[in-house]
Amino acid sequence: MNDPHQALRLHVPEPSGRPGCATDFSYLHVSAAGQVRRPPIDTTHFETQDLAYGLIRVLDHDDRAVGPWAPDLDTARLRRGLRAMMKTRIFDARMLVAQRQKKISFYMQCLGEEAIAIAHALALQPGDMCFPTYRQQGLLLCRDDVSMVELMCQLMSNERDPMKGRQLPVMYSFKRAGFFSISGNLATQFPQAVGWAMASAIQGDTRIASGWIGDGSTAEADFHTALTFAHVYRAPVVLNVVNNQWAISSFQAIAGGESTTFAARGVGCGIASLRVDGNDFLAVYAASAWAAERARANLGPTLIEWVTYRAGAHSTSDDPSKYRPADDWERFPLGDPILRLKRHLIGLGAWSEQEHEQVHKELEAEVAAAQREAERHGTLLDGHIPSAATMFEDVYAQLPEHLRRQRQELGV
Amino acid sequence: MLTKTQDARIEAADTAPQPMTMIQALRSAMDVMMERDPQVVVFGQDVGYFGGVFRVTEGLQAKYGKTRCFDTPISEGGIVGVAVGMAAYGLRPVAEIQFADYFYPAADQLVSEAARLRFRSAADFTCPLTVRMPCGGGIYGGQTHSQSPEALFTHVCGLRTVMPSNPYDAKGLLISAIESEDPVIFLEPKRLYNGPFDGHHDRPVVPWSRHPMGNVPAGHYRVPLESAAVFRPGSQVTVLAYGTMVWVSECAARETGIDAEIIDLRSIWPMDLDTVVASVKKTGRCVIVHEATRTSGFGAELAALVQEHCFYHLEAPIERVAGWDTPYPHAQEWAYFPGPDRVGAALRRVLEQEGRA
Numbered sequence: 001m002n003d004p005h006q007a008l009r010l011h012v013p014e015p016s017g018r019p020g021c022a023t024d025f026s027y028l029h030v031s032a033a034g035q036v037r038r039p040p041i042d043t044t045h046f047e048t049q050d051l052a053y054g055l056i057r058v059l060d061h062d063d064r065a066v067g068p069w070a071p072d073l074d075t076a077r078l079r080r081g082l083r084a085m086m087k088t089r090i091f092d093a094r095m096l097v098a099q100r101q102k103k104i105s106f107y108m109q110c111l112g113e114e115a116i117a118i119a120h121a122l123a124l125q126p127g128d129m130c131f132p133t134y135r136q137q138g139l140l141l142c143r144d145d146v147s148m149v150e151l152m153c154q155l156m157s158n159e160r161d162p163m164k165g166r167q168l169p170v171m172y173s174f175k176r177a178g179f180f181s182i183s184g185n186l187a188t189q190f191p192q193a194v195g196w197a198m199a200s201a202i203q204g205d206t207r208i209a210s211g212w213i214g215d216g217s218t219a220e221a222d223f224h225t226a227l228t229f230a231h232v233y234r235a236p237v238v239l240n241v242v243n244n245q246w247a248i249s250s251f252q253a254i255a256g257g258e259s260t261t262f263a264a265r266g267v268g269c270g271i272a273s274l275r276v277d278g279n280d281f282l283a284v285y286a287a288s289a290w291a292a293e294r295a296r297a298n299l300g301p302t303l304i305e306w307v308t309y310r311a312g313a314h315s316t317s318d319d320p321s322k323y324r325p326a327d328d329w330e331r332f333p334l335g336d337p338i339l340r341l342k343r344h345l346i347g348l349g350a351w352s353e354q355e356h357e358q359v360h361k362e363l364e365a366e367v368a369a370a371q372r373e374a375e376r377h378g379t380l381l382d383g384h385i386p387s388a389a390t391m392f393e394d395v396y397a398q399l400p401e402h403l404r405r406q407r408q409e410l411g412v
Numbered sequence: 413m414l415t416k417t418q419d420a421r422i423e424a425a426d427t428a429p430q431p432m433t434m435i436q437a438l439r440s441a442m443d444v445m446m447e448r449d450p451q452v453v454v455f456g457q458d459v460g461y462f463g464g465v466f467r468v469t470e471g472l473q474a475k476y477g478k479t480r481c482f483d484t485p486i487s488e489g490g491i492v493g494v495a496v497g498m499a500a501y502g503l504r505p506v507a508e509i510q511f512a513d514y515f516y517p518a519a520d521q522l523v524s525e526a527a528r529l530r531f532r533s534a535a536d537f538t539c540p541l542t543v544r545m546p547c548g549g550g551i552y553g554g555q556t557h558s559q560s561p562e563a564l565f566t567h568v569c570g571l572r573t574v575m576p577s578n579p580y581d582a583k584g585l586l587i588s589a590i591e592s593e594d595p596v597i598f599l600e601p602k603r604l605y606n607g608p609f610d611g612h613h614d615r616p617v618v619p620w621s622r623h624p625m626g627n628v629p630a631g632h633y634r635v636p637l638e639s640a641a642v643f644r645p646g647s648q649v650t651v652l653a654y655g656t657m658v659w660v661s662e663c664a665a666r667e668t669g670i671d672a673e674i675i676d677l678r679s680i681w682p683m684d685l686d687t688v689v690a691s692v693k694k695t696g697r698c699v700i701v702h703e704a705t706r707t708s709g710f711g712a713e714l715a716a717l718v719q720e721h722c723f724y725h726l727e728a729p730i731e732r733v734a735g736w737d738t739p740y741p742h743a744q745e746w747a748y749f750p751g752p753d754r755v756g757a758a759l760r761r762v763l764e765q766e767g768r769a
């Protein structure tokens with residue numbers, strides 16, 4: 001007879017691949033392109049259950065747009081999107097080198113995730129406010145309202161740094177471009193996005209908010225808090241979860257992604273939720289536009305899980321070859337977003353290998369010129385940083401007496 | 413003999429005073445600001461229809477509608493988190509944390525977000541947010557309804573921390589807090605909500621309606637932030653206090669017959685150092701009284717500042733009277749609460765010192 005009191009066991013998730021052993025990506029549950037239905041925007045959260053477990057995809061194996069989510073995007077917008085993705089990748093690569101040259105203290109690239117921020121930005125309106133993480137530089141690089149020189153001055157903490165040398169590189173703030181100041185503490189921006197959207201609704205405004213979080217930081221209380229508030233007040237907000245599989249060296253199951261999806265969290269909170277191929281530019285645009293339209297029509301929040309892969313290191317302080325197979329990205333079943341949109345456009349006769357090569361060269365030159373210009377205002381390496389006196393500014397709206405004394409003590 | 417806290421820097425009120433409790437005065441401040449500024453919104457647990465567990469927001473939802481005064485989920489992190497987003501949008505949120513003891517789940521949003529948004533974005537975004545929290549003991553609240561966490565806030569660069577001691581100051585300071593471009597932690601000593609309290613828990617409390625400081629203008633006026641008040645002038649010793657402890661100190665001075673000058677800080681940090689320094693230089697002795705735990709309490713900072721600025725004027729070591737370094741006990745509350753006896757003993761001790769001369 002078996003002992004009815006079995007010893008209890010703790011389950012600690014493990015990734016399906018480690019260095020020297022190829023990852024089994026079957027855990028992703030990838031739907032075929034065009035397979036997932038597209039409900040009307042006034043659907044209930046309950047009716048999105050299948051969408052939260054499926055995977056919305058538009059581009060098929062031959063990079064043709066298929067199915068109900070294929071968006072009505074003209075080739076000019078598609079070309080703009082491809083160009084912005086290429087620009088972001090080139091920008092990242094160049095800034096990584098600048099970090100290795102010690103001109104920048106630290107950098108975080110978005111290699112492999114470019115489609116998510118860029119297609120999303122194209123689906124928003126001017127005036128909408130994004131509350132991003134540090135891997136949505138594409139939101140800034142796809143539009144021309146912030147120059148690359150300005151971004152680089154922030155990265156280099158130089159005399160022209162709009163944040164006066166206070167923030168880590170990549171922690172931009174551009175209110176005029178709908179880009180909220182980035183915090184180093186994870187997930188704090190999620191309830192703030194909901195609050196901004198609530199404020200817009202309280203004031204009878206027409207602008208919406210879009211908040212961003214990574215798969216790892218969905219484990220923070222602020223993620224769940226944001227879902228509750230967004231649902232309770234039907235806030236006009238899009239809640240984005242970028243599931244790039246890795247939070248530094250912790251894979252997504254450690255945040256709770258095993259045998260379920262992050263999108264499914266939304267359904268339980270009463271929020272319409274979608275799970276989307278984040279490397280499919282057309283799917284990202286279509287889902288973003290659907291969610292934004294819902295928000296604008298007072299139909300409430302939408303949670304979107306973007307399934308993607310962090311192709312590079314977490315940051316310049318990280319070495320991913322220590323915890324995952326080095327060739328994972330090449331084997332990731334959702335491919336490279338730039339390559340997929342490029343092939344789609346070539347298929348439409350709206351792009352060519354020659355043009356790709358040409359645009360790549362142009363962008364390289366553009367980024368290099370911006371860097372030369374930014375470096376004229378100094379880098380961390382040459383010590384041309386904002387005056388130490390500026391650290392006493394902006395702690396309060398007006399300089400209080402005790403800070404005036406401390407500034408005097410420092411002698412600046 | 414009390415003096416009025418109203419000093420020359422206080423703007424003249426535009427309406428005749430009427431008797432108010434501190435609760436009514438705080439409500440009046442929010443009412444005045446909601447009337448004047450459509451960007452002022454008030455929210456927190458139970459603050460809407462019910463008007464809050466202490467009824468401070470009673471009637472505001474009926475008057476301004478439920479999108480300007482509303483209930484929130486029980487989530488302090490959420491309350492402050494959405495308030496930061498609202499403030500970044502351009503509203504002036506006034507959020508209520510039901511008890512100061514409950515602010516801990518919101519600590520990250522206060523410390524890392526509200527306090528630093530202006531600094532980290534170089535004023536690209538700002539956070540004109542007011543967080544109201546009833547604080548302090550004397551209501552049999554045990555260790556989760558009695559805390560005085562002000563010292564934690566004073567360590568956070570970018571926050572303003574305020575605590576009134578009477579209805580007149582409460583309204584004027586809350587209006588200044590709501591109008592401030594900085595995030596303000598507004599601590600309300602709940603033992604003073606209905607009347608002044610001298611620390612003798614077995615004596616009936618005089619209602620504010622029978623006290624001069626319960627005479628509050630109905631309209632808009634400000635008590636400026638960073639302005640301390642000489643609550644009671646005196647010559648022998650300076651007492652630095654705020655909130656309930658102002659009244660406890662006043663009682664101690666009366667009962668000992670010591671001519672103590674009581675300074676009510678009102679704004680705990682940033683504070684009015686000039687008023688403090690002028691008083692200690694005049695009296696040459698200093699007793700600091702607060703309800704929070706003694707070690708690393710705000711009294712430690714006050715003692716250091718007084719020492720830095722008044723060392724050669726001091727006739728005796730600075731004394732601190734504070735809560736013990738234990739959590740607030742329920743049944744032993746009156747042994748924890750710094751009462752007039754303990755303050756009086758400290759006053760006598762500093763006067764017994766010989767002095768340098």
